[in-house]
Amino acid sequence: MPPADVREQRDEVRAKPLLIDAHVHVWTSDPRYPFAAGANVPRDVDASAERLLQLMAANGVSRTVLIQVIHYKWDNSYLADVLKRYPQHFHGVARVNPTDPAAPDHLSQLTAQGFRGVRLSPTEGAEGDWINGPLMPPLWSRCDQLKVPMTLLAPATRLPDITRLIDRYPDLTVVIDHMADTPLDEPQQLQSLLELARYPKVYVKISHLWSLSKQVYPFADSFVMLKKVYDAFGAQRLIWGTDHPVCLPHVSYGQAVALYRDYLDFMPAADREEIWHGTVQRVWQFGI
Template sequence: MLNRRRVLAASLAAPFASHLPLVSAAETAPLLIDSHVHVWKRDPAFPFAQGRKPPEFDASAEMLLALMQANGVSRTVIVQVIHYRWDNSYLADVLKRYPDKFQGICRVNPEDPAAPDHLSRLTLEQGFRGVRLSPSDQADGDWIRGPLMPPLWRRCAELKVPMTILASPQRMADLVPLIEQNPDLTVVIDHMADALPDQPQQLEALLALARFPKVFVKISHVPRLSKQAYPYADAFDQVKRVIDRFGAGRCMWGTDWPISLSELPYDRMVAVYRDNLGFLSASDRQQILSGTVQKIWPFGL
């Protein structure tokens, strides 16, 4: 693994070698910033939400840090996991303890009229850098078209933090009025909207949002979406379409650890993106591996 990473690093650095001082192979390895993980811990101090089935294993910040170090991942954006619902206390504690390693995305109750004020508190007092909404395809997700959304999206724009959306292709059109009302708001669509590669029309709903310059996409869930074995050619054909329409500067990778453990362990999930973007130029590849996420969630690197 290390030798392969050194070869990759050398190939990326070669076009710039005449302009840079000599550095070690380790120093030229591609910078990796994971745009999408979750953390939780079975701890009485941070109880899971009532009615939620507690996970049978921990996925703590410390476990994540060990995996990051072992796989050359420099920084990570953590998304509040649904196990806690609207109680962001555990993730807030993680952000406080490891401010140089993580950025955090909170959850607020989209059906609560006080959600904008909760978002302000989480942003200004606890350091969160964004909010995640996840409307279902069913009637219980129709709040995304309801009267509580404009105030929440407007507050997000005022706070200058990203609005992150987990939703299917069927919900992409519902986002258009909210995006149009907030043209300066950064909006991030998770997991390519989970559009299926064998149903190309699904992806068109996501690609239609490329006309809005502040809409970004996580090219995550490649192994989950693919109907084929590694290297997931069908899903990477879809990745290419997304990058072609949005540009590398608006796309980023993410592991979705530990949810992704049902498909691959962390090291192999990192490798899926690190090792299979060879169809891109070196600069576009690095943009997806770290540049885009660093633009939206700056780490001060």
């Protein structure tokens, strides 16, 4: 039998869950990577990949999916360089211009550079109506051909538009960010999200609890909606994420991690493990 101190170390390792954060943004003030015109970049935040690696190590996060930040608009250069420098820690999701007919080819180029998918952000107003336009089928079809996930930052009011595309591409993995930011007091909008559970390739990030809640940490009122999403989709299609550093006005990185590590005790242990690392590995294939 191993010595007591070795057994304690092993027990400690087993007690620490494998955590893969599925939603973080990185950026840098390095002039080699200029921000887009008009970008509203917080100047007092260290959002570099190196700072993120420190935070991950301090909070037991093994891997992270990096989502291209809007500050660079369609220029994915900084994130591409981060993926090259730290392939053992990160996967990346790119942004392409959905109103550019060349967007499918741009996605192919980005995938060849190591990106594992694309994120689109159709807003609620008329400026987001491109989601219903003729440029969407070629882009969704390319995503389908490349076998990379389509990630969508969209309000719940856009879910009917998105549903029409899901119907057209039923084999494409689709990830809905932040539970579609469904307001807690809008049950009909929540129903639009829950109805997507009938599509087996649709996944939901259960992030942004701090944004939805009207209470202080750990945002207990938002768990009412989270449980409904869990009941509809099951843990095998739910993904957590800190949304660091966007979350910082509301929670620290450590608090955001702990929110999903320590407060999902209404679920069986096996389901918590699915959310901590199982689902995200199936979607983004970290292979660990």
